[in-house]
Amino acid sequence: MSLERTLTVRVERISRQTPEILAFELAHPWGRPLPGYEAGAHIDVHMPGGFSRQYSLARAPSGSGGYVIGVKREHASRGGSASMHERVREGDLIAISAPRNTFPLRAEARRHLLLAGGIGMTPLLAMAQALAARGADFTLCVFARSEEHLAFAEALHAPALAPHLKLHLDQGDATQRIDLRALLAERAPDTHLYVCGPGGFMQAVREAAAHWPEDALHTEYFAAPTGTAAATTGLPFTLKLARRGIEVPVAADQTAVDALHEVGIDIPVSCQQGLCGTCVVEGDGEGAEHRDFCLTGTERRTKVALCCSRAKGLDLVLQL
Structure with missing residues (x-):
């Protein structure tokens, strides 16, 4: 798995919002502004125990440069929310990704x-x-x-x-x-x-x-809808990388991301469920069997989420 840029932040404040939800205020350890973002953005939080989860930024961008996230303690937690609630304390340093936004406000909306x-x-x-x-x-x-x-x-x-x-x-x-x-x-x-x-x-x-x-x-x-947790397997196909002029085979039990990683082509991934948009690339979306939950119908014409989507036919052209 390839790694995106990570930032170290200090947990400035933890406040209880409800019996199940804590708010975490994150700041630069030296008081500098953190990278900017637009409303709707999220970050990956790397927490004690080796867990990594995506959390939306719960405050509009401001001059202070700090981030706020809300974390619900899930009863059926696989460890992520439990780690945040039970092991993270004010003053701790934790690693996060830079903000990404696959859920932006639309400029064309009135x-x-x-x-x-x-x-x-x-x-x-x-x-x-x-x-x-x-x-x-x-x-x-x-x-x-x-x-x-x-x-x-x-x-x-x-x-x-x-x-x-x-x-x-x-x-x-x-x-x-x-x-x-x-x-x-x-x-x-x-x-x-x-x-x-x-x-x-x-x-x-x-x-x-x-x-x-x-x-x-x-x-x-938050997660792939029940009953649709996109199976990444299917018929084998070939990725045609237009910019490199090469072809990469994808096996029936393999994701496009894994196939690209095997030949040394670095594709960032995070959620691996088609939710976060980290692995989205430009390509022939019309030729893809889309299994993501982050792209709009219009975006699917020219973009593909490689962690879960496959080709409709024998090959899929990507702008890589």
């Missing part, structure tokens, strides 16, 4: 509708703050179990966001709950929809927005 389920609010909170700062037309809908389970409540209720916020609490007043089908029944012109949350929430939104144009719906998944 109106933005942000739907956040649980901890999925982290990238959407940053988006809402950025939109409020520029005076944009947007609505932020946050779905949570109860007030007790509402992360970053202080930021959500800040004067800049409060007029744009709709709050759905499962255990709250029934009259204030949001009907997804009613909310998404009609799409105002040039409105773009951004969604992040648990798998069941994502599926419910997708079903309610099934009539929306594909390129107006933007999603960020």
Whole structure:
């Protein structure tokens, strides 16, 4: 696996947001600004125990240069969230990647509708703050179990966001709950929809927005949707690298990334589920069998996520 640039940061502050969610404020060890980013970006966090996980940046870019992430302690954790909750302390130094953004605000949108389920609010909170700062037309809908389970409540209720916020609490007043089908029944012109949350929430939104144009719906998944965890195996095919003028065979039980690594071609990878966009390259997207969850329909015409996608036919042309 190839490695991207890593940064060392200090854990400046850890604050409990809900019984299950901690917020981590990360800063440069010497007080310098960290690399800039746009709302919707995420970082890889390398934590004690050898784990690496992706977390969205939960604050709009600011002059301070620090990062904020929210980490939910998952009961079925494979070790990542448990490590962050149990082993990381204020003052610790940890390694992270530079920010990447596969979930950006769309410049062509005149109106933005942000739907956040649980901890999925982290990238959407940053988006809402950025939109409020520029005076944009947007609505932020946050779905949570109860007030007790509402992360970053202080930021959500800040004067800049409060007029744009709709709050759905499962255990709250029934009259204030949001009907997804009613909310998404009609799409105002040039409105773009951004969604992040648990798998069941994502599926419910997708079903309610099934009539929306594909390129107006933007999603960020925590993990590959249940039942679709993209199998990387399939028929063998050949990668044709246009810039190098060479061909690389990909076996039936091999990913395109692994095949390229075997011949010494460095392709960065991270999640290996088609979620984070690290391994996306330019290529003949029309000839690919796409199995990712990070590219839009338009992007799939000219880009391919190599960690999981395969060729529709015998070969796939890449701009490598």
